[in-house]
Amino acid sequence: MISVAEARARILSAFAPLPAETVALPDGLGRVLAEPVVSRLTQPPFHAAAMDGWAVRAADIAAATADRPVPLRRSGESAAGHAFAGSVGAGDAVRIFTGAPLPDGADAVVMQEDCHADDAVVRVGRSVAAGRFVRRAGFDFAAGQELLPKGRRLTARDIALAAGGNVPWLTVHRRPRIAVLATGDEIALPGDPLGPSQIVSTNALGLCALIAAQGGLAHNLGVAKDTADSVATMAKGAAGCDLLVTTGGAAQGDYDLVRDVLAESGVALDVQAVAMRPGKALMFGRAGAVPLLGLPGNPVSTGVTALLFLRPILRVLQGLPPEDDRLPLRARLTVGLRANDRREDYLRATLAADGDGALTVTPFARQDSALTSLYAQADCLIPRLPNADPEPAGAVVTVLPLIDGVLSL
Numbered sequence: 001m002i003s004v005a006e007a008r009a010r011i012l013s014a015f016a017p018l019p020a021e022t023v024a025l026p027d028g029l030g031r032v033l034a035e036p037v038v039s040r041l042t043q044p045p046f047h048a049a050a051m052d053g054w055a056v057r058a059a060d061i062a063a064a065t066a067d068r069p070v071p072l073r074r075s076g077e078s079a080a081g082h083a084f085a086g087s088v089g090a091g092d093a094v095r096i097f098t099g100a101p102l103p104d105g106a107d108a109v110v111m112q113e114d115c116h117a118d119d120a121v122v123r124v125g126r127s128v129a130a131g132r133f134v135r136r137a138g139f140d141f142a143a144g145q146e147l148l149p150k151g152r153r154l155t156a157r158d159i160a161l162a163a164g165g166n167v168p169w170l171t172v173h174r175r176p177r178i179a180v181l182a183t184g185d186e187i188a189l190p191g192d193p194l195g196p197s198q199i200v201s202t203n204a205l206g207l208c209a210l211i212a213a214q215g216g217l218a219h220n221l222g223v224a225k226d227t228a229d230s231v232a233t234m235a236k237g238a239a240g241c242d243l244l245v246t247t248g249g250a251a252q253g254d255y256d257l258v259r260d261v262l263a264e265s266g267v268a269l270d271v272q273a274v275a276m277r278p279g280k281a282l283m284f285g286r287a288g289a290v291p292l293l294g295l296p297g298n299p300v301s302t303g304v305t306a307l308l309f310l311r312p313i314l315r316v317l318q319g320l321p322p323e324d325d326r327l328p329l330r331a332r333l334t335v336g337l338r339a340n341d342r343r344e345d346y347l348r349a350t351l352a353a354d355g356d357g358a359l360t361v362t363p364f365a366r367q368d369s370a371l372t373s374l375y376a377q378a379d380c381l382i383p384r385l386p387n388a389d390p391e392p393a394g395a396v397v398t399v400l401p402l403i404d405g406v407l408s409l
């Protein structure tokens with residue numbers, strides 16, 4: 001058995017970012033930039049009003065108070081999309097609306113709440129400094145400025161920002177195409193009629209969902225029977241994909257055939273077994289031209305190994321670093337943890353907040369790798385190093401939150 005870190009290093013060394021492609025801006029959500037987004041305009045493109053009111057010269061109304069308003073000549077209007085063509089001279093006020101261009105000559109906007117206007121005269125009841133309620137040209141960003149860096153996974157906010165920079169096309173990494181193959185005579189698809197010793201495949205659909213949530217395209221190849229022929233034939237469906245992920249058939253049983261099929265194809269496995277729980281029976285090799293990640297069949301083992309090995313592969317293929325280290329999460333244990341054995345452990349746990357708003361974490365009492373209901377309820381995993389000492393209740397530990405995906409808003 002090798003360590004989790006060693007297995008990850010060996011597996012990830014087989015992957016590099018996929019080539020770039022061009023997509024229309026509305027299709028960019030969740031994609032990773034292969035080239036930076038550079039603004040094609042200055043925003044705002046002109047000095048713009050930040051309030052509805054009157055465009056003035058601040059010097060004209062320096063003495064204005066509510067009791068002694070300063071009268072100005074009403075001399076025109078500037079609305080969003082319809083600039084005032086003239087210029088504001090001494091003693092002039094131009095009606096202006098939020099977002100409209102500030103007319104030449106004016107240097108401030110007074111809110112309409114501070115003015116009384118009739119058809120000819122605007123009485124300004126408050127003085128303002130030059131620049132008040134004016135968003136200067138380039139206040140947000142300038143033409144030629146980098147708005148979004150290469151390597152960024154695009155959020156909904158990023159799409160809006162690129163649109164603001166008048167950038168209709170994006171250069172992004174191609175989506176990883178990942179084939180998923182379940183194995184086992186006992187496995188039926190959800191909705192199928194079930195024989196007496198059959199179970200429904202949870203793993204393949206869970207993997208496909210995880211792949212989609214991480215920006216990949218999943219190809220569900222179905223379920224291979226427990227014969228070498230079936231596994232080998234169905235694995236061929238992965239041709240042209242960037243990776244084949246199998247689930248089940250990875251241990252040493254008489255019917256655990258993925259391993260045998262790989263061996264028969266004459267390819268040595270880079271990874272055969274990993275000192276972790278859940279997920280010991282993990283394999284990595286190559287099925288023909290396609291890299292193969294063989295995940296163990298127990299459903300939680302599949303889920304946790306997918307998080308620890310498949311997710312970083314998907315990230316690397318899309319040009320991201322293998323892990324998102326921006327938000328390390330620490331939480332206080334509500335119960336003590338026993339000493340760990342030689343397998344790196346990933347305890348399923350829930351998060352909550354204590355009275356002060358600090359995070360607390362509680363591992364489930366049952367940690368069997370077949371408990372899909374608890375895995376779905378978990379908020380995070382608590383990683384435990386091999387041979388880790390016991391932890392008392394109240395100790396602060398690092399947790400891996402189960403909340404990552406393309407749907408960040």
Ligand SMILES: Nc1nc2c(c(=O)[nH]1)N[C@H]1C(S)=C(S)[C@@H](COP(=O)(O)OP(=O)(O)OC[C@H]3O[C@@H](n4cnc5c(N)ncnc54)[C@H](O)[C@@H]3O)O[C@H]1N2
Nearest residue numbers: 182201202203204248249250251256280281296297298301
């Ligand atoms: N003698 C040993 N037995 C086992 C060992 C071992 O080291 N020596 N390791 C155990 C561990 S740990 C795991 S994990 C499993 C891994 O086994 P496989 O990857 O070969 O998986 P299967 O035997 O095919 O299935 C295990 C379990 O998971 C269910 N399963 C499989 N596929 C699906 C699916 N698509 N959806 C839902 N459930 C699935 C399957 O029915 C079994 O119950 O081996 C242990 N044994």
Ligand code: MOO
Nearest residue numbers: 278279280301369
């Ligand atoms: O490693 Mo198995 O994945 O413990 O259930």
